[in-house]
Amino acid sequence: MSAADSSVAHPEHDRSSLSRESLKRAFLDHLLYTQGKSLEIASKNDLYQSLAHTVRDRLVRSWFDTSATHQKRNARTVAYLSAEFLMGPYLGNNLLSLGISHEIRLAMSELGLDLDELLRQEEEPGLGNGGLGRLAACFIDSLATLEVPAIGYGIRYEYGIFYQTIMDGWQVENTDAWLRYGNPWEIQHAEWAVQVKLGGHTEQYTDDSGRFRVRWVPEKTVAGVPFDSPIPGYRVDTTNTLRLWRAEATEAFDFHTFNRGDYLGAVNKKVTSENLTKVLYPNDESVQGKELRLEQQYFFVSCSLQDMLRLQQHRGQPVTSFHKSFAIQLNDTHPSIGVAELMRLLIDEHLVPWDRAWDITRQTFSYTNHTLLPEALERWPLELFRRVLPRHLEIIFEINARFLNEARIHFFGDETRIARLSLIDESGERYVRMAHLACVGSHAINGVADLHSELLKRDLLKDFYAMWPDKFTSMTNGVTPRRWVALSNPRMGKLVTRCIGDGWIKDWSRIREIEPYADDAAFAAEWRAIKRANKIDLASLLLRKTGIKVDPDSMFDVQVKRIHEYKRQHLSALHIAALYHRVKSQRNLDITPRTFIFGGKAAPGYMRAKLMIKLITAIGDVINHDPDVRDRIKVVFIPNFSVTVGQCVYPAAELSEQISLAGKEASGTGNMKFAMNGALTIGTMDGANIEIRDEVGEDVFFLFGLTAEEVYALRREGYRPMDFLRRDGELHAVIELIRSGFFSRGDSALFAPLIDDLLNHDPYMLLADYDSYAACHSRVDQAYRDTQAWTRMSILNTARSGKFSSDRAIGEYCDRIWKARAVPVEKR
Ligand code: H53
Structure with missing residues (x-):
């Protein structure tokens, strides 16, 4: 059992x-x-x-x-709007x-x-890219377990995130036809389909009662059909809903074309409508400004809002108390068009006066920001926006005019600030700034870890903070202990339950109770044996997927996450190459045997990230085959990192690499999954790493690198990567080795784009942090040799990870933002 x-x-x-x-x-x-x-x-x-x-x-x-x-209770319902839900396989979790x-x-x-x-x-539904989508999945699990009325609203992509294979060390993308054999977890509800308009123009007119009104004459109409999946809470009667929308051609629209005798044209338009929910954009934290993407966002948001209005009516409640029935969370800016859409629905379709509608809207929405990266901030070229959503542009102009009037009173005479605050960027080509729309239309704005929330207030959203300091708050992310411990690591779960009971599954803060066992030799021996068994499981997965045999007695040092320069997988690659260089130059070097495990997808158009994968696999290829290494270092890249693969990886990890440049990773959630499963962190003072270190203690955390403050200071002074390179002989040698083509069969041009960038710009400051990173790894190396001390740290690390449950996070959202509470289900 x-x-x-x-x-x-x-x-x-x-x-x-x-x-x-x-x-x-x-x-x-x-x-x-x-x-x-x-x-x-x-x-x-x-x-x-x-x-x-x-x-x-x-x-x-x-x-x-x-x-x-x-x-029946007309319970205040949380609507979690997210363009991504990275659910992972359902069966195991539902059985649990x-x-x-x-x-x-x-x-x-x-x-x-x-x-x-x-x-x-x-087949896992890969309807998300990474952290943001997986967070949404953890949150709806916690909402159900905490018995909070909630609906997750999103898109039923026909093709989820691409399936990654590795060929000759390069990422190759394959389509993810996850619906090929049917999805037993969904129920289609054609009767609740809604219509979504797109394109066209607007017309002004006066209605019968003499009221000035606007009519939107769309170019096309698409039907949104909901597909529901049950989200059962853990051992409670609550089963909430994940409602994902699929686009279909509307019949009315087909008939119109049919009647003109254009059969093929009608069919073609049908295909075009259905393209809307065909595929998930595979970029994590970067936007491309594609029309289809804006249509996707508007489509699912409009479907969801219309659905909530239907429910409101069904509950016998007036539209004017919408905000009492629903608390809508915007998961990043992707659904922020919801602010303008709710206004449109209230004003144009339900004839609510502007001021009242605006009041309702603001009381309904709250906004979570997940990143400070400029390339992730959504803004739409004004003309594109007008083409797709002409009525919304008018509404946004009106919101903006009123908002800027308020801002002008607040910041009297400060027109530069007013221009910075505007919902329309007019510094060059004009853009609609979606984050600004989200800020103005929400009553609460939060970052996803304390540092991130501070940086939002200080940099990205400083003008909004100056205007509305009370709107801002911090909600540190969390992950569900059901999937990430109980389901993924049953061996550990069983041991913990034997010692402290199974209360931890619903209340992860109780994991503290294992802290006294850190000094219990028998418990520690079991803890170690469990880790070893998990490592053997992972080793066999690695062998199956990559053909590489790894030693389960070596240290499993893991970095799994999206591949991105700011996350600095190449910093790790430099260090591995340095270890290799050391092994080659000192015959009898005494090092702790290590298996470096990487996994993660690069956005298909992100060439640098793809080259980072190639760099890792190329270095691995040389090291794994060099007899001088005597198998003391192995490098493995697991293809197609996903929730399923993660479930096998986190429980087997001993060292968790969280090495982003300070100030760049908003929170991170993988860091939490590792910590819960007993892997020690080597990390920078970034995102939630800081809070993990605060919780587990400095002596249970391998810290290195610049702080966010130091990063700013260095940048202000003028960062010159070469200054750092000159100081470090080993790094210099490693860079030369890569540059010479040693890892690329003599092709000295292959890695030049990466290396030249490091030497000349190095925007993520790898060279500045390298020394500290390598020194920290030497401390890790020493620490691992003392098995007992390491095991003790590992136990303490898990025992003190109580804060990082999504149940804690959801509890805070409910209390501080949503004003939602548990509503126990009445059985019929
Ligand atoms: O969101 C995670 C954070 C993580 C952040 C990530 C994220 C995306 O995955 C995609 C877009 C975006 O703006 C942010 O990078 O640090 O842990 C959940 O909050």
Whole structure:
């Protein structure tokens, strides 16, 4: 029995449906009636689908009761608007929530089937790029577990994030047809479809009662069809909804074209409409200003707002109390068009006067900013915006005019500041600034870690902060201990549960209770054995995926995250090359054997990031095959890093690389997953690393590098990377080695774009931090040799990671921003 199956009784009223016999029967029924197969001829996918349906059936009752309760209570509902939800596979997590993994395992094995194999069948829905999308998934898990009425609203991309393979050391992108074999976790609700307008122009007119009004005459209309998935809380009756929208051609629109006799034209337009939700843009933290992307954002936001208005009506509530029923969170600027859309719906369609509508809008929305990177800040060329959303542009102009009047009173005579605050950037080509729209239209603005929130107030949003200091707050991110510990690391879960009970699964702060065991030799031995077993599991995955054999007794030093210059995977690459250089130049060098594990995707158009992958694999290729290294260093790049792969990686890691340049990583959430699973951090004073270090203690954290303050100071003084290079002989030699083509079969041009940039500009200050990083790694090397001390640190690290649960984060959002509370579900 796994920790997840502990003694907590699931409150499902009809326990009999959860008995082994009835699970078996339901499974065989689905195999026959849903898949049309018998056990003898069923494919693995048939078996998986039948099991998934069996489990989904067991969620439907509480799903139903949940929405009935929320409607009856007219409970304030959190609407989490996010262009990405990186959910990870559902089956394992739903079994965990229901508490039936054990029974299901037995039921399957009595049918001669292996649950683990069925779990591996699930195609993970990769509907997100990285941290932002995964945060949304952790948050909706916590909302359900905390029994808070909530809906996650997003886009049902037909193709999620690309599937990454590595060929000759380079990233190759393959399409992710995740819906190929069907998605058993969704239910389509065609009856709740809505219409979304796009393009065209506006007309002014006077209505029958003499009121001045505006009519939007769109160029086209697209239908939005909701697909719902159940999000069960852990061992509670609440099952919330993730509602993702798919674009379809509207019939009205088809008929119009048909009637003109243009059959192929109609079909073509149908295809064009459906393109809207075809594919997820694969850029994390950089925007391209593509029209389709703006259409995607507007599409899902409009669908969601219309849906909320429908629910409001269904609950018998007036539109004017919309803000009492819904608290809408904007996950980054992607859904910020919602501010203008809610205004449009209220004014144009529900005839609410402007001031009242604006009041409602501001009380409804709150905005989370996730980055300070300028390339991630969304702004749309005004003309493009007008082409897609002519009515919204008018509304934004009006919001802006009123807002700037207020700002002029506040900042009397300071026109430079007024220009900086404006929703329209007029410094050159004109742009609509989406972050400004989000700030003006929200009652709360938050950063995702304390440093990030401070920097927002000091730099990026300083003018808004000066105007509305009370709107700003900080909400440090968190991750769900259900998926990231109970499900991913059942061995650790079981040990912890044996010692302190299973309360930690719902209340991760209780993990503190294992702190006294840090000095318990028997516990420490088990802790070590668990880590080793997890490392063996990962080693076999690595062998399967890359053909590289690694030693489970070497230190597993891991950096998994999106590939980006600011995250500095190449800093690690430089250090690995330096270790190699040392090994080659000192025959008897005594080093701690290490396996450096990397994983992550580069945006397909981000050439530097792709070259960083090539640099890592090229260095690895040389090192892994050089007999002088005697297998003391291995470098592995795991292809297609995803939630599924992460579940195998975090529990096996011993050292977590969190090495972004200070001031660049807003928070990071991988850092938290590693810490919870007992990996020590080597990191900079960036994002949530700072808070992790505060919690676990300085002696349990390997700190290096410049602080954000020092980074600013150095930049102000004028940063010259060459000054740092001259001081460091080893680094110089390493750079020369790479430059000479040593790692690229003599091709000295291959890495030149990376290396030349480091020497001449180095915007992420690798050279400034290199020395400190290498020295820190030497301390890690020494520390790892003392197995007992290392294990002690690892236990303390986990024990003190209580703050980093998304339950804590969601609790804070509920109290301080959403004013939402738990509403226990009434069973029918
Ligand atoms: O959001 C994470 C942070 C992380 C930040 C990330 C993020 C994206 O993944 C995409 C866009 C964006 O603006 C920010 O980089 O630091 O932990 C969740 O807050």
